[in-house]
Amino acid sequence: MKIQHIIAGLSVIFLGIVLSSSSLAASEPLGSFSKVTGSVTLRHKGAVDWVQAQVELPVYYGDTVRSGPDGEGEIVFTDESLLKITPNSRLAINTIISPVEKKNSVLLFFGRIWSKVSRKAFKNRSFEVQTPTAVCGVRGTDFTTAAYEDGTLLVQVGSGQVQVDNDASNTILSASQGTRVSFATQQVTSETEFQPQWQDEETNSRQSLFADGEKYGGHVHRQIRQRRDHLKQLVDKAARLAEAKADTIAAAQQAQEQGDDLAYEENLAQATRLNEEIKTLNKEIAYHGRRLECHFGLFAHYGDLAKDPELSKQFKGKDFILDQLDDVESIYAEFNAMIEEGMKISMEDMEDLMDEMRMKMKGFRQKQEKSDPFKEMDQKF
Numbered sequence: 001m002k003i004q005h006i007i008a009g010l011s012v013i014f015l016g017i018v019l020s021s022s023s024l025a026a027s028e029p030l031g032s033f034s035k036v037t038g039s040v041t042l043r044h045k046g047a048v049d050w051v052q053a054q055v056e057l058p059v060y061y062g063d064t065v066r067s068g069p070d071g072e073g074e075i076v077f078t079d080e081s082l083l084k085i086t087p088n089s090r091l092a093i094n095t096i097i098s099p100v101e102k103k104n105s106v107l108l109f110f111g112r113i114w115s116k117v118s119r120k121a122f123k124n125r126s127f128e129v130q131t132p133t134a135v136c137g138v139r140g141t142d143f144t145t146a147a148y149e150d151g152t153l154l155v156q157v158g159s160g161q162v163q164v165d166n167d168a169s170n171t172i173l174s175a176s177q178g179t180r181v182s183f184a185t186q187q188v189t190s191e192t193e194f195q196p197q198w199q200d201e202e203t204n205s206r207q208s209l210f211a212d213g214e215k216y217g218g219h220v221h222r223q224i225r226q227r228r229d230h231l232k233q234l235v236d237k238a239a240r241l242a243e244a245k246a247d248t249i250a251a252a253q254q255a256q257e258q259g260d261d262l263a264y265e266e267n268l269a270q271a272t273r274l275n276e277e278i279k280t281l282n283k284e285i286a287y288h289g290r291r292l293e294c295h296f297g298l299f300a301h302y303g304d305l306a307k308d309p310e311l312s313k314q315f316k317g318k319d320f321i322l323d324q325l326d327d328v329e330s331i332y333a334e335f336n337a338m339i340e341e342g343m344k345i346s347m348e349d350m351e352d353l354m355d356e357m358r359m360k361m362k363g364f365r366q367k368q369e370k371s372d373p374f375k376e377m378d379q380k381f
Helices: 003-008 010-015 020-024 119-124 196-209 213-257 260-307 318-342 347-367 371-381
Strands: 031-037 039-044 063-065 072-077 083-084 087-093 104-118 128-132 133-139 142-147 154-157 162-165 169-172 177-181
Touching: 003 104, 031 039, 031 162, 063 072, 087 260, 104 260, 128 260, 133 142, 154 162, 162 347, 196 213, 196 318, 213 260
Parallel strands: 104 128
Antiparallel strands: 031 072, 039 063, 063 087, 072 083, 083 104, 087 104, 104 142, 128 133, 133 162, 142 154, 154 177, 162 169
């Protein structure tokens, strides 16, 4: 299976394992196209074919959008936020969101977008733009993000604030400020009156990539393997916590059967603590999953360039890219399995259930009822 097809299936695999309330939300449009010029195509989650975007075409959770050399588009979201897409861009919308996150996320694999986040959006959810190089967490209104093919990231803030984090360091940009980050950058710094030459930057990025594809492809490939290993550690930890929670529930059941109210309450408190740890870990898995997906998306683009009959003639290092595609495809399949394992517990349902259990414990103390709320947990999961 080609990596492009594997990436296309990510949303379906992921959405099939999150909680039912998220699935219902996924069936509702996130927004629709308000402007389209030239070649702008969209692939709905689970689909193989791309369709030409047009005004009023709805956009759903997990959709992927790409623009050609002459393509520009604008998406208006239901919360009144705007997203403008410039030529030669590719992005995905709201993939790998943890059930316990209140977040909207755009994964910009490469290209340039302008985002304006509405006040209405901030009341309910946070917003971020993920790129292969860094994450842009939004604390303000409008900003431009450019993620170019050699890993150069440019962020320009029109108003409000944006936090740029490349894992090694982070900084908060305010209005009229910007930053330039690359794969080699360790310190993210701010620049006042930041006014990049967008087109020149894009051209220079393509030239750098084509001059040394092995350098940039090698960096992305290493990131994929390192992030895969880190995700595996998180998922293994989640499995251990789930096992500990199951043991705690069993101990609580036994204490209840024996009429040991103190042990029952202690185990209930421990189950609550474990639940909080699982919620935190759930968010971490989703975050690092989005980081890894950005690298998969960029490497898939490198593969497209290396296989293009004309562009490949200029692409030094294309053989390295082609040699690594099978390995990346294999890691991506493993990644999907890890995400499924790490996200299979419905955290919102679990939180609701814990609330129910706490209420029943209160009634248990008051009325000495001998009902078993833990049996309900077994039935729901």
